Amino acid sequence: MGQSTFISNRANRVAAFAVAIGLSACQGGHLDPAAGITAAGITAAGATAAGATAKRHPVRYRPRPSGVGSGIATDLVDHNGAPIKAPCGSCHAGKAPSTRRRSGETLKIFHSGLRMKHGTLSCLTCHNGNNYDTLRLADDTEVQFDALMTLCGQCHGPQKRDYDHGSHGGMTGFWDLTKGPRVRNQCVHCHDPHAPAYVGMVPAAGPRDRFLQPARPGHGH
Amino acid sequence: MSSSANHAVSYPRFLVRLLSVATDGGLQFYAWMTFLTAIALVGANAWAHQVADGMVLTHMTDHVSWGLYIANFTFGVGLAAGGVMMVIPAYLYDDHAMHDVVIFGEILAIAAIVVCIGFVGVDIGRPDRIWHMIPGVGRFNWPMSMLTWDVLVLNGYLVLNLHIVGYLLYHRFTGRKPNKRWYMPFVMASIVWAISIHTVTAFLYAGLGGRPFWNSALLAPRFLASAFVSGPAFIVLLLLAMRWLSDLKIGAGPIRTLVSILRVTTVVNLFMLASEVFVEFYTGGSHTAAAQYLFFGLEGHNDLVPWMWTSIVFNVVAAGIFLTRKGIEDNRFLVAACVLTFMGVWIEKGMGLIIPGFIPSTLHEIVEYAPSLVEWKVTAGIWALGGLVLTVGVKCGVAVLSGHERLVKG
Amino acid sequence: MSDSADGVSRRTLLKAAGATLGAAAFAQALAPLASWAEGMSSEDFLATHYKELDAEGLKTALKRIEEDTKKKTGVDVHVTADAPIPGVKFGYALNLSICIGCRKCAEACHEENNHDRKTNNSYIRVFEMDKGSIDFAKGTVDYAHPVPQPDKFYMPVQCQQCDNAPCVSVCPVEATWKEADGIVVVDYDWCIGCRYCEAACPYHARRFNWQAPEVPAKEINPDQGYLSNRLRPQGVMEKCHFCLHRTRKGKLPACLEACPTGARVFGNLLDPDSEIRWVLANKRVFVLKEELGTKPSFFYFFDE
Numbered sequence: 001m002g003q004s005t006f007i008s009n010r011a012n013r014v015a016a017f018a019v020a021i022g023l024s025a026c027q028g029g030h031l032d033p034a035a036g037i038t039a040a041g042i043t044a045a046g047a048t049a050a051g052a053t054a055k056r057h058p059v060r061y062r063p064r065p066s067g068v069g070s071g072i073a074t075d076l077v078d079h080n081g082a083p084i085k086a087p088c089g090s091c092h093a094g095k096a097p098s099t100r101r102r103s104g105e106t107l108k109i110f111h112s113g114l115r116m117k118h119g120t121l122s123c124l125t126c127h128n129g130n131n132y133d134t135l136r137l138a139d140d141t142e143v144q145f146d147a148l149m150t151l152c153g154q155c156h157g158p159q160k161r162d163y164d165h166g167s168h169g170g171m172t173g174f175w176d177l178t179k180g181p182r183v184r185n186q187c188v189h190c191h192d193p194h195a196p197a198y199v200g201m202v203p204a205a206g207p208r209d210r211f212l213q214p215a216r217p218g219h220g221h
Numbered sequence: 222m223s224s225s226a227n228h229a230v231s232y233p234r235f236l237v238r239l240l241s242v243a244t245d246g247g248l249q250f251y252a253w254m255t256f257l258t259a260i261a262l263v264g265a266n267a268w269a270h271q272v273a274d275g276m277v278l279t280h281m282t283d284h285v286s287w288g289l290y291i292a293n294f295t296f297g298v299g300l301a302a303g304g305v306m307m308v309i310p311a312y313l314y315d316d317h318a319m320h321d322v323v324i325f326g327e328i329l330a331i332a333a334i335v336v337c338i339g340f341v342g343v344d345i346g347r348p349d350r351i352w353h354m355i356p357g358v359g360r361f362n363w364p365m366s367m368l369t370w371d372v373l374v375l376n377g378y379l380v381l382n383l384h385i386v387g388y389l390l391y392h393r394f395t396g397r398k399p400n401k402r403w404y405m406p407f408v409m410a411s412i413v414w415a416i417s418i419h420t421v422t423a424f425l426y427a428g429l430g431g432r433p434f435w436n437s438a439l440l441a442p443r444f445l446a447s448a449f450v451s452g453p454a455f456i457v458l459l460l461l462a463m464r465w466l467s468d469l470k471i472g473a474g475p476i477r478t479l480v481s482i483l484r485v486t487t488v489v490n491l492f493m494l495a496s497e498v499f500v501e502f503y504t505g506g507s508h509t510a511a512a513q514y515l516f517f518g519l520e521g522h523n524d525l526v527p528w529m530w531t532s533i534v535f536n537v538v539a540a541g542i543f544l545t546r547k548g549i550e551d552n553r554f555l556v557a558a559c560v561l562t563f564m565g566v567w568i569e570k571g572m573g574l575i576i577p578g579f580i581p582s583t584l585h586e587i588v589e590y591a592p593s594l595v596e597w598k599v600t601a602g603i604w605a606l607g608g609l610v611l612t613v614g615v616k617c618g619v620a621v622l623s624g625h626e627r628l629v630k631g
Numbered sequence: 632m633s634d635s636a637d638g639v640s641r642r643t644l645l646k647a648a649g650a651t652l653g654a655a656a657f658a659q660a661l662a663p664l665a666s667w668a669e670g671m672s673s674e675d676f677l678a679t680h681y682k683e684l685d686a687e688g689l690k691t692a693l694k695r696i697e698e699d700t701k702k703k704t705g706v707d708v709h710v711t712a713d714a715p716i717p718g719v720k721f722g723y724a725l726n727l728s729i730c731i732g733c734r735k736c737a738e739a740c741h742e743e744n745n746h747d748r749k750t751n752n753s754y755i756r757v758f759e760m761d762k763g764s765i766d767f768a769k770g771t772v773d774y775a776h777p778v779p780q781p782d783k784f785y786m787p788v789q790c791q792q793c794d795n796a797p798c799v800s801v802c803p804v805e806a807t808w809k810e811a812d813g814i815v816v817v818d819y820d821w822c823i824g825c826r827y828c829e830a831a832c833p834y835h836a837r838r839f840n841w842q843a844p845e846v847p848a849k850e851i852n853p854d855q856g857y858l859s860n861r862l863r864p865q866g867v868m869e870k871c872h873f874c875l876h877r878t879r880k881g882k883l884p885a886c887l888e889a890c891p892t893g894a895r896v897f898g899n900l901l902d903p904d905s906e907i908r909w910v911l912a913n914k915r916v917f918v919l920k921e922e923l924g925t926k927p928s929f930f931y932f933f934d935e
Contacts, residue, residue, distance in 0.1 A: 209283065209588065429797065507766075
């Protein structure tokens with residue numbers, strides 16, 4: 001196996017094909033923020049012999065991780081031991097928004113551990129200074145936390161496009177939507193919005209074949 | 222003519238006499254047969270355990286999925302094909318001194334085919350399902366699968382040789398002159414067939430695009446060249462042993478003919494090896510990895526290196542001996558050369574051919590292979606079985622050809 | 632022969648005794664076969680090829696497998712034999728730009744498909760390679776450090792479900808074949824275990840059951856397919872089947888569901904609006920070992 005496989009005829013053909021029909025397949029990811037949870041896929045995945053007219057099951061977002069967009073944890077815990085969260089507005093309503101703040105690291109109370117490592121963004125690039133329980137798009141439109149995919153997609157267009165075409169972001173459920181629904185991860189399931197670079201993980205156990213020698217010297221360990 | 226009635230009486234008598242000859246002999250003979258039977262028993266027991274507990278008892282893996290069994294199978298096919306090399310001078314060139322030798326070449330072929338079938342049999346994970354291969358009853362994937370071709374040619378070759386040997390011995394036994402119509406076409410067929418069994422076996426490997434070490438057009442010619450080394454070398458040893466152990470004294474002529482064959486084939490075999498080595502190493506690239514592993518070791522893995530160099534040294538020394546006068550005139554040199562080249566080809570055509578096909582794996586992982594004790598036991602058992610067949614066959618052949626066994630006309 | 636009549640008969644007697652002894656010894660040597668045959672019913676032995684089963688025969692066969700499994704493991708399993716969906720040819724694409732080498736796919740395969748626990752078997756092998764070239768010779772499969780490493784990339788390899796599958800051509804008994812939806816399957820009740828397919832596969836996609844796989848009863852996945860993840864017998868071949876017991880019901884394969892990054896794209900190649908078709912049309916796609924002409928239905932791609 002060498003590099004040559006890359007520069008293959010197939011790759012050229014595929015590339016030419018891609019130019020030919022190009023993004024004509026891409027009709028834009030229509031996300032309805034008002035609906036909150038909605039179909040994200042724009043491609044008619046799963047059209048089968050059953051016919052494109054068959055009823056489609058929805059593609060839903062997997063619920064956001066509990067830490068995102070649900071207020072801020074207080075010292076109190078509920079009867080299950082989970083921290084009780086206060087809405088953002090309970091503090092921010094009476095405070096003037098800080099337009100220049102880029103990090104929570106210097107804060108004494110609340111957000112004090114918040115490490116911000118997301119380009120040159122400031123808090124108010126995404127958070128809505130007029131109502132901290134919502135977000136804002138680049139054109140100052142107020143949106144709910146449910147619309148965060150749209151928010152991220154403003155800058156991360158290629159990723160959003162790939163996401164909309166099912167080639168970025170984990171999913172479960174059905175490939176054939178005429179047979180059942182699908183649930184999709186949102187950006188924040190893998191990427192911390194304040195420091196989105198993927199942090200890495202410990203891999204699952206490797207193969208334990210008989211007689212498999214340890215990794216090649218200088219590799220793997 | 223009441224010839225059919227005659228046959229009805231004389232053929233059973235022939236078989237009974239052969240059975241008697243096959244089980245009769247001196248202390249030496251019984252000791253030898255007991256020895257072989259004991260080894261075969263050990264092999265049978267090891268195989269039974271392998272079937273019951275799974276092939277996990279072998280050291281084969283998903284990386285090296287064929288091992289000692291298929292290596293010996295491949296060598297055995299060569300031996301079977303080479304066994305018939307005597308037929309060419311005998312019949313094509315009408316060398317009458319060779320006619321008796323031909324019988325022993327074909328007896329060797331029969332024993333070798335038994336060995337081959339044995340090795341394929343023990344390599345199969347589900348021997349209980351072997352009936353799936355029977356055309357009509359099972360699903361025989363012919364002509365797509367080269368393995369089905371191999372099944373056909375090996376069994377066909379076995380039948381062909383059984384017929385020729387049986388026919389000629391039976392006629393010698395009854396004192397009749399064999400009818401050319403009943404053996405010459407089969408003899409000619411067996412020449413082509415001998416080439417076909419080894420060609421098909423080579424194609425079995427050479428057709429696999431995912432295994433660059435085997436995926437060479439030279440593989441079939443190489444197989445034949447090596448077959449025409451190991452077969453004649455074994456026959457020379459067999460003839461010398463018969464001279465020593467039996468009443469049938471084969472003259473110097475046939476041995477000289479065989480050595481003339483060996484003079485050419487050992488050199489051709491080495492030449493083809495050199496051609497492959499040149500292409501592998503001069504071209505370089507990732508496809509050289511298997512040859513690199515075989516000859517020099519790869520990334521610190523070098524289990525096969527000493528074996529392969531031993532094989533090369535054996536083959537070169539043997540080729541050298543065959544080319545000198547001593548190779549023909551001095552039996553000690555002749556025996557040494559035959560033993561060396563037989564061993565040399567066994568390594569080269571066996572482990573030296575099969576294992577590097579799997580190392581590195583198709584995804585360039587390196588998992589080495591050394592046969593387990595069970596594999597060695599089973600292997601020894603199958604060779605012992607071949608030895609039993611060969612001994613019985615040669616004993617019968619000698620008895621009939623030397624005139625000890627004749628149909629006594631009443 | 633000049634033996635006296637007495638000599639002949641004594642010799643014959645000795646021969647007969649020798650033959651009896653030999654036969655007895657062989658019977659003793661082959662004794663382990665008895666225990667092996669004990670565990671096998673005549674239905675096992677005379678099992679019919681999958682393609683030759685009629686509707687009734689298939690129902691009987693599925694029931695036999697369920698009962699066998701219950702008897703051997705105590706677990707109630709449900710074995711199905713879904714047919715290929717008309718108008719569907721499965722394709723799989725893997726995004727090398729976002730695969731992080733976490734082996735979640737391999738792990739999911741291991742659990743979904745009732746693989747042998749001891750060997751941690753899986754139909755997927757994930758290679759960690761140096762950035763700069765796809766050189767398996769410099770790859771490792773047994774890395775254990777956190778992933779992804781900054782100077783590495785990761786390439787999971789599984790059955791490529793070739794249109795021109797070498798493994799199918801070489802099988803001497805047609806125990807493996809390509810289904811209408813492109814999945815190359817193995818009939819575990821027909822395979823003779825010669826491993827010619829394993830030698831023929833250029834992708835190290837096939838696995839042999841060197842012994843009967845062992846899965847603790849409570850870990851057995853009861854949702855099983857005849858041609859896919861049912862418990863395999865000893866001595867037969869197995870391979871990735873695109874989770875056909877799931878995918879033929881419209882579900883995503885287990886390896887895809889487990890992938891945290893969404894590097895895996897699965898779907899119907901015949902549907903021009905499917906995600907897999909979008910990937911083929913818009914990404915820089917390649918297949919592994921294209922020069923071999925195997926025509927895989929498994930594709931790799933990169934984000935630009």
